[in-house]
Amino acid sequence: MTTISDFFGSEPSTSVVLGAGTALFLVCCYVYDLFYGTNKKKFWRTVPGRVPFIGHMHLLGLDLGKILPKLYEWADKYGQEDGGYEFHVHLGRVPVVCSEDRFLELSKYRPFKVRRDPHFSESFRSIGAEGLVTAEGHCWGNQRRIIAPTMNKKNVEDYLRNMKMIATRLIDNWDRRTEDGSSVIINDGVFAMMADILSIAGYGMDLDFINKSDSVLGQDVLHLLTASVFRLMAPFPYWRIPLVGQYLDGAGFRKDRIMKLIGSYVDEYTGNQESLDETQRRTFLGKLFESMKDTKSKITRELMVGNLMTMFMAGTDTNTQAILFCIWKLAADETGLQQELFDEVRDFDVASCTHEDLTTRLPKLKSFMHEVHRYYSGFPVQILEAIDEIVLGGKTIPAYTPFLILMRYPSINKVNPSKMVPIGPKGEQPSEFCPRRWLVTTKDGALSAMTPNTTNNCSFMAFGVGARACPGRIYSEAMTFLTIISLLQRFQISLEAGHEPIFPVFMHIDTVNRDIKLQLKKRSETYVPPSFTGIGPENP
Numbered sequence: 001m002t003t004i005s006d007f008f009g010s011e012p013s014t015s016v017v018l019g020a021g022t023a024l025f026l027v028c029c030y031v032y033d034l035f036y037g038t039n040k041k042k043f044w045r046t047v048p049g050r051v052p053f054i055g056h057m058h059l060l061g062l063d064l065g066k067i068l069p070k071l072y073e074w075a076d077k078y079g080q081e082d083g084g085y086e087f088h089v090h091l092g093r094v095p096v097v098c099s100e101d102r103f104l105e106l107s108k109y110r111p112f113k114v115r116r117d118p119h120f121s122e123s124f125r126s127i128g129a130e131g132l133v134t135a136e137g138h139c140w141g142n143q144r145r146i147i148a149p150t151m152n153k154k155n156v157e158d159y160l161r162n163m164k165m166i167a168t169r170l171i172d173n174w175d176r177r178t179e180d181g182s183s184v185i186i187n188d189g190v191f192a193m194m195a196d197i198l199s200i201a202g203y204g205m206d207l208d209f210i211n212k213s214d215s216v217l218g219q220d221v222l223h224l225l226t227a228s229v230f231r232l233m234a235p236f237p238y239w240r241i242p243l244v245g246q247y248l249d250g251a252g253f254r255k256d257r258i259m260k261l262i263g264s265y266v267d268e269y270t271g272n273q274e275s276l277d278e279t280q281r282r283t284f285l286g287k288l289f290e291s292m293k294d295t296k297s298k299i300t301r302e303l304m305v306g307n308l309m310t311m312f313m314a315g316t317d318t319n320t321q322a323i324l325f326c327i328w329k330l331a332a333d334e335t336g337l338q339q340e341l342f343d344e345v346r347d348f349d350v351a352s353c354t355h356e357d358l359t360t361r362l363p364k365l366k367s368f369m370h371e372v373h374r375y376y377s378g379f380p381v382q383i384l385e386a387i388d389e390i391v392l393g394g395k396t397i398p399a400y401t402p403f404l405i406l407m408r409y410p411s412i413n414k415v416n417p418s419k420m421v422p423i424g425p426k427g428e429q430p431s432e433f434c435p436r437r438w439l440v441t442t443k444d445g446a447l448s449a450m451t452p453n454t455t456n457n458c459s460f461m462a463f464g465v466g467a468r469a470c471p472g473r474i475y476s477e478a479m480t481f482l483t484i485i486s487l488l489q490r491f492q493i494s495l496e497a498g499h500e501p502i503f504p505v506f507m508h509i510d511t512v513n514r515d516i517k518l519q520l521k522k523r524s525e526t527y528v529p530p531s532f533t534g535i536g537p538e539n540p
């Protein structure tokens with residue numbers, strides 16, 4: 001099987017990943033230069049130590065593991081007064097937004113006066129993922145209205161049975177592979193699980209990528225994801241070269257293959273839209289037709305295909321990393337957290353549970369998950385661009401000013417602790433990781449977990465805030481719940497003895513820096529895991 005690590009060279013892929021990430025970052029900065037280098041008006045404090053031509057690049061270095069910490073350090077030192085600071089690369093200036101206030105101001109301008117960095121959208125679009133993520137302005141509004149409901153609570157309920165089946169399949173797979181007491185590398189398995197569930201939920205096809213790791217489609221998705229990162233890094237959009245451009249990085253054939261397949265599902269559904277069977281109606285695609293009918297609006301065939309691609313591209317890697325961070329924290333924990341969570345999930349009946357049960361009956365797990373999301377996952381950096389004149393912190397900012405946004409910094413920094421993040425039960429500050437942070441005791445003495453508020457609130461940025469927040473949040477959280485419950489019910493987990501340190505590395509998203517090798521100890525030899533079959537409609 002070709003895996004992400006194979007793609008970058010055999011393990012440990014860290015240095016290559018770091019290199020790729022660094023290049024990505026520098027190229028983004030370079031693109032700034034190209035387009036915005038002439039825009040010299042300064043509005044925030046500049047980091048000292050600027051050198052002609054290279055700007056501050058010598059201070060940033062080439063190790064991407066260290067670039068984000070450096071940007072955070074500068075934010076601590078120079079960004080507190082204005083909620084922003086500036087540094088230079090080559091000839092260009094990069095304004096950085098690093099406070100809750102500035103960020104909230106900026107997000108009010110979305111999506112009409114402030115948009116996503118066009119280079120990001122262009123590379124995403126070039127691999128076929130033309131949809132909600134890349135759309136801006138009115139185009140976005142229309143799609144959002146149709147697509148967001150397909151992932152709401154009620155609809156996620158319909159995907160739940162298959163999510164349970166796939167999560168259990170992954171744990172079964174790990175069970176088999178560790179019968180002889182060996183440890184198991186979990187990264188690829190979690191990725192396979194996400195690819196599986198997205199294609200079942202998307203259009204009702206069971207890839208079984210977990211079992212059939214050589215599945216062409218699964219590999220295509222992996223390669224396309226990697227290609228999208230390369231394209232983001234590329235100094236010029238080579239994929240636009242007529243005829244051959246799309247195929248220079250090998251992504252073209254894969255993209256064609258996936259889009260053809262997805263296109264055939266879209267056509268099948270379109271042809272039968274009045275007579276979809278129950279299974280089909282319970283897919284993202286089926287619900288898309290329902291939603292178009294409900295909202296009396298339409299999106300084109302191209303956008304349906306593009307949004308299914310988007311679901312794949314945006315949903316596999318991000319969720320994989322989020323679940324890996326959860327498992328890592330549990331396996332490495334020495335504070336009794338794993339036992340505490342196990343006690344909570346021990347008698348939880350996965351087979352019959354509803355989405356409501358997941359979010360209300362497991363407060364400790366819920367709090368832990370939110371904290372992992374707050375602290376580790378999502379997009380730590382985003383590039384936005386003002387396309388119109390805007391006012392920020394009382395200063396007028398000209399049109400076509402790009403911003404680097406430190407998305408997570410306001411929530412986790414030490415010097416100006418967020419006022420929006422709840423303090424932990426033992427006084428844990430926002431800068432600490434505290435799995436019990438989101439727990440509250442209700443009036444009748446029961447334990448419950450808050451749902452982080454993302455309306456005008458920067459305490460929790462994993463899924464974005466405001467209008468452009470990710471509509472897949474409920475879906476993503478449900479999948480995380482189910483994976484962790486199934487894992488803990490069956491095994492006591494730990495990292496393989498002498499495991500190399502694990503930490504997040506910034507690529508386009510935060511990623512675990514290496515393969516996670518888990519040692520799995522069965523909790524009970526007599527435990528009978530729930531079994532789920534088929535992708536049909538009837539709920540157990």
Ligand SMILES: *[C@@H]1O[C@H](CO)[C@@H](O)[C@H](O)[C@H]1NC(C)=O
Pocket residue numbers: 169208211
């Ligand atoms: C996956 O493969 C294993 C062993 O090869 C088999 O026992 C299991 O039933 C398969 N699972 C599915 C869902 O096909």
Ligand SMILES: *[C@@H]1O[C@H](CO)[C@@H](O)[C@H](O)[C@H]1NC(C)=O
Pocket residue numbers: 419420421422450451452453454456457458459
């Ligand atoms: C932000 O959300 C958190 C919980 O999600 C809440 O405790 C806090 O009060 C909110 N802050 C504001 C200003 O709304």
Ligand SMILES: *[C@@H]1O[C@H](CO)[C@@H](O)[C@H](O)[C@H]1NC(C)=O
Pocket residue numbers: 451453454455456
């Ligand atoms: C989040 O906070 C806003 C005000 O900041 C409030 O109107 C909204 O009801 C809150 N949402 C939740 C889910 O608590």
